[in-house]
Amino acid sequence: MSACYRFENGLYLPLAPDVASGVVLAALLTREIERAPAPAVLRLARITLELPQVAPVGPIAAAARIVRDGKRQQLVEAELAAAGRSFAKAVGLRVSNGEGPSEPPLGAARAGSTPPCAVGDLVEGEAPSASARAVLACDMAATAANVVGTDWLARAVDLSVYFARDPAGDRLLVDARMEQYGEGYGLVSATLADEAGPFGFANQTVIYSRAPV
Amino acid sequence: MTAFFHQEGEAFAPTALSANHWHPDAQSGVALGLLMSHTLQAQPEAANGRLARFTLDILRPAPALPTRVAWRLANSEGTVRLLEGELEAGGQVAARASALFVDPTAASPPAMPLVPPIAAPEDAGKAPAMARQIGLEPRFLSVGRLGPSGERTPHVLWLRLEADITPGVRASPISTAVAISDFGGSALGDYGSAWNFPNVDIAVHFARQPEGEWVQTRVSPLLLGENVGIIDHRLSDRRGPFAHAHQVMFFTRRETARS
Numbered sequence: 001m002s003a004c005y006r007f008e009n010g011l012y013l014p015l016a017p018d019v020a021s022g023v024v025l026a027a028l029l030t031r032e033i034e035r036a037p038a039p040a041v042l043r044l045a046r047i048t049l050e051l052p053q054v055a056p057v058g059p060i061a062a063a064a065r066i067v068r069d070g071k072r073q074q075l076v077e078a079e080l081a082a083a084g085r086s087f088a089k090a091v092g093l094r095v096s097n098g099e100g101p102s103e104p105p106l107g108a109a110r111a112g113s114t115p116p117c118a119v120g121d122l123v124e125g126e127a128p129s130a131s132a133r134a135v136l137a138c139d140m141a142a143t144a145a146n147v148v149g150t151d152w153l154a155r156a157v158d159l160s161v162y163f164a165r166d167p168a169g170d171r172l173l174v175d176a177r178m179e180q181y182g183e184g185y186g187l188v189s190a191t192l193a194d195e196a197g198p199f200g201f202a203n204q205t206v207i208y209s210r211a212p213v
Numbered sequence: 214m215t216a217f218f219h220q221e222g223e224a225f226a227p228t229a230l231s232a233n234h235w236h237p238d239a240q241s242g243v244a245l246g247l248l249m250s251h252t253l254q255a256q257p258e259a260a261n262g263r264l265a266r267f268t269l270d271i272l273r274p275a276p277a278l279p280t281r282v283a284w285r286l287a288n289s290e291g292t293v294r295l296l297e298g299e300l301e302a303g304g305q306v307a308a309r310a311s312a313l314f315v316d317p318t319a320a321s322p323p324a325m326p327l328v329p330p331i332a333a334p335e336d337a338g339k340a341p342a343m344a345r346q347i348g349l350e351p352r353f354l355s356v357g358r359l360g361p362s363g364e365r366t367p368h369v370l371w372l373r374l375e376a377d378i379t380p381g382v383r384a385s386p387i388s389t390a391v392a393i394s395d396f397g398g399s400a401l402g403d404y405g406s407a408w409n410f411p412n413v414d415i416a417v418h419f420a421r422q423p424e425g426e427w428v429q430t431r432v433s434p435l436l437l438g439e440n441v442g443i444i445d446h447r448l449s450d451r452r453g454p455f456a457h458a459h460q461v462m463f464f465t466r467r468e469t470a471r472s
Contacts, residue, residue, distance in 0.1 A: 158265075160416055184319030
């Protein structure tokens with residue numbers, strides 16, 4: 001499968017007219033945060049993605065800045081803009097590697113696995129990182145867990161993913177459920193696992209519109 | 214002591230109730246969460262909105278000094294508004310937060326039914342008196358402990374704020390939800406002698422707005438042998454579930470100095 005974007009001179013250039021979507025933009029923001037310079041080897045522990053607007057068509061400019069730097073913890077902010085206007089943002093918490101306590105997870109995800117989003121390469125010539133693939137898989141959860149029926153469309157406006165460790169392997173499980181109590185938004189909550197077991201959680205806010213008849 | 218802060222003009226002076234367990238000269242995560250969520254709800258952009266997400270990043274220990282919070286509207290698109298805030302104490306930004314609001318006019322499918330928690334706060338045991346006043350009343354339904362095979366028992370508690378945010382100003386249900394979402398460390402008592410584990414963030418993801426002064430959390434830690442563990446909270450009020458919350462806990466061995 002071909003890539004979604006070519007990265008050239010700091011711009012993401014779409015390789016097809018309809019490539020931009022919330023899920024792909026979330027992965028681009030993840031890439032920007034993971035590319036930010038770091039004073040030590042750091043891994044992603046949390047990413048909070050804000051996607052309040054529908055993805056624009058055309059070239060996308062990306063920028064990242066370090067909010068809090070350190071060898072143990074780093075907070076990075078990334079932003080995407082089109083035609084000079086910011087339309088999506090993310091904050092990533094990166095942490096050093098080190099030891100901590102270990103115990104069997106409570107309520108481990110059910111056995112089984114589903115393949116991650118089949119997007120091929122996100123950026124031409126570069127396979128998505130394990131974290132970016134997990135973000136891609138999580139963003140599909142809103143659709144997979146949509147229990148409000150065919151009369152309604154759900155659109156994700158944010159996504160937060162929490163990593164207790166790096167995911168591994170090609171196959172990820174997103175064990176998701178949606179809740180909505182008639183207040184104009186819904187919450188999709190997921191436990192994330194790979195073939196070694198659970199590795200994290202995800203939460204996504206969705207808003208609704210009536211499906212066209 | 215009856216309040217977490219005293220208001221001094223535009224600043225909030227922390228009281229002893231706001232002291233941090235890990236850094237005695239700093240403010241606790243509960244205090245930072247209370248102050249940020251309290252000032253957030255006073256913003257005009259928050260009026261009539263429904264809070265869908267609140268994320269607090271603790272950048273560094275906030276000294277126990279007069280503290281200022283500034284919020285700004287970062288994005289407004291359709292029925293969604295995004296606010297960003299910074300908390301400054303001792304001349305440095307010690308925490309920042311973001312909050313996602315949805316207009317009450319947003320379209321909504323028929324609501325899912327709510328299932329109330331099995332046990333009310335009145336059914337839970339009062340916690341033994343603590344070594345210091347914390348301004349919170351936790352009532353435990355079940356205390357999480359590790360069994361001989363490494364299996365964990367459930368950790369479930371109700372919590373309400375005994376103290377005011379500032380004298381005479383009670384915490385809202387949203388602020389109580391943020392406060393209890395900093396309480397995940399109470400499930401990790403088995404590790405207290407060997408590890409330090411301050412949380413570096415608090416995030417609450419709402420499915421509806423909470424009601425009442427009591428909030429329940431069911432805490433599930435995900436600890437996989439790395440220096441970061443994730444606490445998963447399932448929050449309910451007396452009517453039923455209303456949010457998920459998470460904390461990223463940073464583990465260091467007790468003998469290791471924290472940088």
